[in-house]
Amino acid sequence: MSQTGASDDVPPSLSQPHQESSSQSIAVATSDGARQRRKIAELEEKLQVLESGQAVKQRETNYYVSKGRAIRRIVTLFDGIEDLIAENDRRCEDEPDENSPVHPHSQERLQSGYIALNHALPWFHPRATDLEYDDYLQMLKKIRQGADSARGDDTSKLKSLVADWVNRELKPNPTIDPDDKTCRGFVNDACGRLLCPTELDWGNPIVRAGIRDRAEGYVVTEMSWPAFMYENYTADSDNLEKGLFKSSLLVQAFKAIFTSPSSAKEVANEGDGADTIANNRRAKMQLFYGKKVKTHLRFALSSVTSWRTVDGDFDYIPFWNTIVDFFERPPGRTARRKTEQLLAWWKRKVFGTSHRAELSAGAKAKMSVNALARQRAQEDDAIFDSD
Secondary structure (H helix, E strand, C coil): CHHHHHHHCCCHHHHHHHHHHHHHCCCCCCCHHHHHHHHHHHHHHHHHHHHHHHHHHHHHHHHHHHHHCCHHHHCCCCCCHHHHHHHHHHHHHCCCCCCCCCCCHHHHHHHHHHHHHHHHCCCHHHHHHHCCHHHHHHHHHHHHHHHHHHHHHHHHHHHHHHHHHHHHHHCCCCCCCCCCCCCCHHHCHHHHHHHCECCCCCCCHHHHHHHHHCCCCCCCCCCCCEHHHEHHHCCECCECCCCECCCHHHHHHHHHHHCCHHHHHCCCCCCCCCCHHHHHHHHHHHHHCCCHHHHHHHHHHCCCCCCCCEECCEEHHHHHHHHHHHHHCCCCHHHHHHHHHHHHHHHHHHHCCCCHHHCCHHHHHCCHHHHHHHHHHHHHHHHHHHC
8 A cells, every 4th residue: 555655646747757758868968068079070071071172173173274275376266166066066967978068168167176176185075075064064164264365365465565576676656555556557657567458558658548548449358468477578469478477577476475475586587496306396286276376466456455356347257267278278289388388487487496416426426425425434444454
């Protein structure tokens, strides 16, 4: 009875919850500071993972942007990367057929651009094939950003440099302002002389007035070679290929973009041959795809203040295409041979000529390094013989 009484002393409504609570909340007491430190460590670890991923993504972005700078320099100045890819994809999808029509010239030019793209960026094609579509679009966006950035940097660089070169060589009065392009173009006598079509005589006041007024017979379009493209800025009407692409301004502009602005100060002689072996490995590619320099130089001489494809009656895109075709589509063997000779001339002007291969064995033997080696060997042999 005493046991029953004891049980009756504890109300059921209070004893049962107490038993459940004690069985479910068993825990070792831990200080608030220790729990907070562990939470902070977990958050720091998560943050580190996030920052690591962002760092990798940023490095990837910087890589694409930096590599994209080559696009407008040695691949294509105007065609979009997407257009080059689309043309290559179209050709892959076409069924091979011996009777299929020849590709239009515009498509051939795009395909040549895609091949040039893969020469400049050998990793591009396999990476574009393997990436997921969203990652692929991001890659193209960053490459395009780098390409357009490089074009902007090059036009900005030539803006002031060309003014200095023209002032030094032609000595105009007043001189060309390196910071103001509005005073250039045909309103300026020096720039007008360089931009004047070779079939017209800028020295004739009637011609100057006609060009400035855009009168009939004096409209300047991309169908005329500008005087700045020629050696001494003068063309031979009976032999228009003579001296073409050999002006000192072109050489200076090429050096400023592809080597360094300081190297552009001296163009009268051949290059100094510095690092000739390494330079010659890339010389042909740079020279062959350096056709953009002609377009950029004309833009620098013009009065247009921001980059655009049309300047009055002059359209830069067909002008660029004409230059590309001159080098890439010569009409025959004679024209191809002359193109190769022109590229060889450019390589000498920019990189110089190495005469190392011309040294005979006898000449090398007399040089002090080899002479000292012989003397040391002879001295050692003499001591050995005396012992």
